[in-house]
Amino acid sequence: MSTATSSRRILGATSIALMTVAATDSLRNLPSMAVYGWSSVAWFLLGTFLFLIPIALVAAELATGWPIAGGVYAWVQEAFGERWGFLAVWCEWAQNIVWFPSILTFIATTIAVAINPDLAANNVFLVVVMLTVFWGLTLINLRGLRASTILERIGVIAGTMIPQALLIIFGLLWVLQGHPSQIPWSPGAMLPEINLSTLPLVATVVLLFAGMELSGYHALETRNPQRDYPRAILTAAALIFTLSMLSTLAIAMVVPVQQLNLAAGLMQAFYAFLEPFGLEGWLPVLALLTALGAMATVTTWMIGPAKGLGVAAQRGNLPPIFSRENRQGVPAQALIIQSSLGSLFSLLILFVPSINTSYWIFSALTTQILATMYMLLFASALRLRYSQPDKPRAYRVPGGKVGIWLAGAAGFLSCGFVLFIGFVPPGNTASGEELRYTVTMLIGYLLFTCPPFIFRALRKQNWKQPALEHEST
Amino acid sequence: MKRLSLLLIVGVLAGLLAGCARSDFTTQADLPTITKALETAGLQICAQGDLNWNVTAGFVEGKYYDIAPDCAGYDANKPGARVHIARFDSAAARDAALRNFETTYRRHPGAGIGRAVGPWLILVDGNQTVAAVAGLRAALAQLGVQ
Numbered sequence: 001m002s003t004a005t006s007s008r009r010i011l012g013a014t015s016i017a018l019m020t021v022a023a024t025d026s027l028r029n030l031p032s033m034a035v036y037g038w039s040s041v042a043w044f045l046l047g048t049f050l051f052l053i054p055i056a057l058v059a060a061e062l063a064t065g066w067p068i069a070g071g072v073y074a075w076v077q078e079a080f081g082e083r084w085g086f087l088a089v090w091c092e093w094a095q096n097i098v099w100f101p102s103i104l105t106f107i108a109t110t111i112a113v114a115i116n117p118d119l120a121a122n123n124v125f126l127v128v129v130m131l132t133v134f135w136g137l138t139l140i141n142l143r144g145l146r147a148s149t150i151l152e153r154i155g156v157i158a159g160t161m162i163p164q165a166l167l168i169i170f171g172l173l174w175v176l177q178g179h180p181s182q183i184p185w186s187p188g189a190m191l192p193e194i195n196l197s198t199l200p201l202v203a204t205v206v207l208l209f210a211g212m213e214l215s216g217y218h219a220l221e222t223r224n225p226q227r228d229y230p231r232a233i234l235t236a237a238a239l240i241f242t243l244s245m246l247s248t249l250a251i252a253m254v255v256p257v258q259q260l261n262l263a264a265g266l267m268q269a270f271y272a273f274l275e276p277f278g279l280e281g282w283l284p285v286l287a288l289l290t291a292l293g294a295m296a297t298v299t300t301w302m303i304g305p306a307k308g309l310g311v312a313a314q315r316g317n318l319p320p321i322f323s324r325e326n327r328q329g330v331p332a333q334a335l336i337i338q339s340s341l342g343s344l345f346s347l348l349i350l351f352v353p354s355i356n357t358s359y360w361i362f363s364a365l366t367t368q369i370l371a372t373m374y375m376l377l378f379a380s381a382l383r384l385r386y387s388q389p390d391k392p393r394a395y396r397v398p399g400g401k402v403g404i405w406l407a408g409a410a411g412f413l414s415c416g417f418v419l420f421i422g423f424v425p426p427g428n429t430a431s432g433e434e435l436r437y438t439v440t441m442l443i444g445y446l447l448f449t450c451p452p453f454i455f456r457a458l459r460k461q462n463w464k465q466p467a468l469e470h471e472s473t
Numbered sequence: 474m475k476r477l478s479l480l481l482i483v484g485v486l487a488g489l490l491a492g493c494a495r496s497d498f499t500t501q502a503d504l505p506t507i508t509k510a511l512e513t514a515g516l517q518i519c520a521q522g523d524l525n526w527n528v529t530a531g532f533v534e535g536k537y538y539d540i541a542p543d544c545a546g547y548d549a550n551k552p553g554a555r556v557h558i559a560r561f562d563s564a565a566a567r568d569a570a571l572r573n574f575e576t577t578y579r580r581h582p583g584a585g586i587g588r589a590v591g592p593w594l595i596l597v598d599g600n601q602t603v604a605a606v607a608g609l610r611a612a613l614a615q616l617g618v619q
Binding site: 026028029032035036037038039099102105106109112113117118119120121122123126183184186188189193195196197198199200201203204207208210256257258259261262263264265266267268271283349353359360361363364366367370421422424425426427431 | 495522523524525526527528529530531532537548549550551555557559563565566569570571572573574575576577578579580581582583584585587594596598599600601602603605606607610614
């Protein structure tokens with residue numbers, strides 16, 4: 001290994017674990033899960049068994065067997081070849097562009113609460129904050145992994161894990177002080193209501209834990225992938241599940257149900273949580289911490305897929321502009337193109353009413369595109385067990401072939417379900433609009449997933465870069 | 474030819490997605506009209522209460538209703554559906570709240586219902602039964618909400 005390469009190996013198990021928690025754990029969905037009361041436990045368990053555990057196990061095996069640049073791209077490419085590897089990383093990169101506006105809006109509205117809640121409805125304020133934050137984070141990512149890792153560490157600890165821990169502690173205090181729970185307990189209350197109207201929630205809870213694989217993009221910067229990845233990913237999975245479920249329950253027990261609605265915003269739920277303890281004055285602090293946590297999430301999602309796309313471009317799948325790295329080894333152009341498109345989308349959503357109205361559909365589309373990537377990932381883990389059985393893997397999904405089939409099939413089928421349900425019109429679709437919904441989703445899905453095939457059809461010989469670090473690693 | 478096909482596909486998609494803006498803010502609506510539409514659609518109100526979204530931009534007033542085709546056997550943990558109806562002081566505030574509801578995190582459009590009627594938002598989240606959702610759909614149609 002060259003000195004240059006070893007000097008770039010800055011990530012240890014703690015950094016990878018925190019990066020994974022930053023990518024996956026979130027305060028944003030707490031009010032919406034809390035409305036399910038005790039049955040939220042069952043929904044979380046469903047998401048954990050169908051997706052979180054399978055993806056954690058599979059990502060750990062792939063990352064230790066193929067600790068090479070490209071992450072998802074490299075793993076799928078090993079299993080199914082160049083075309084599918086490119087499609088997988090494209091899906092993860094492209095869905096970011098549509099997803100960024102929603103998390104940036106969340107950051108801006110949360111910051112607004114710390115200054116003046118009325119600003120949350122002011123589009124000019126929102127767009128200024130969104131673009132400032134977005135391009136600030138892009139600049140930090142351009143400065144290299146060391147800079148972005150510092151932000152991720154601070155952001156996820158102060159902005160996600162500490163607030164969640166405080167919610168859990170105050171929830172416990174609430175119970176111990178003898179206050180009545182807002183969700184009366186009964187054995188039946190734990191059972192989820194599963195019917196045609198709640199099936200879409202299954203799709204939602206499966207991808208609540210999306211992002212577990214993102215640290216795989218940084219294999220070349222990891223000190224000892226074989227040792228650190230399994231530890232880090234499995235620790236992160238345990239942390240994410242425990243913190244998410246307990247903090248959701250804490251909110252459900254303390255906050256009256258009428259205060260819990262995503263339209264009112266996460267900060268409204270936090271206000272209602274702090275009020276009984278006389279701590280509502282702390283809301284602006286909590287708002288700023290929450291915004292910081294969301295910034296850590298954006299940072300993680302921003303750089304990982306862009307790096308993977310950069311490697312795919314080095315292999316000749318995309319024009320060289322996508323693979324150009326700056327001195328810090330960051331695919332600067334891929335990152336800037338991503339941020340430019342994300343900014344454009346943010347502006348469209350805030351200022352074009354028809355796009356604003358359709359954004360939920362766009363958002364659902366990103367879920368399907370992400371599910372496609374995960375299906376390829378689970379299928380790759382299965383295939384590689386057979387096509388490269390003797391490849392040394394420091395970590396293997398336990399249980400031999402049965403174990404990998406259980407994890408791979410659970411993940412593949414649940415993501416397949418997410419993909420399928422995306423084409424089914426929601427139960428509340430207006431009569432006569434069902435076909436339009438399905439056709440729209442189908443066309444949108446094809447449009448988002450066809451560019452890799454178009455790029456490959458148009459590719460030129462000189463797109464491929466001569467020196468590929470990940471091939472020699 | 475390839476470019477033309479691509480443009481055509483983008484055009485079709487844009488047309489399909491174009492939709493329309495949220496409900497006109499001046500559309501006349503009030504709580505009694507909305508709750509009457511729920512009852513006309515065969516839904517009963519099993520429980521209700523006031524909303525107090527005091528740190529939500531532009532929130533004026535609102536109520537929540539637990540609804541079901543039949544309130545016998547009502548369970549607060551699992552109502553047929555829980556409907557939040559909230560009034561806002563501007564179209565921007567109403568649309569910002571609806572945007573929060575729809576896309577704060579990745580979730581399927583069937584996981585909740587969010588519709589605007591004039592200054593009001595009608596929001597449904599959490600457990601839902603098929604019968605309650607069918608009733609809601611009928612109520613929304615009566616109100617002229619797509």
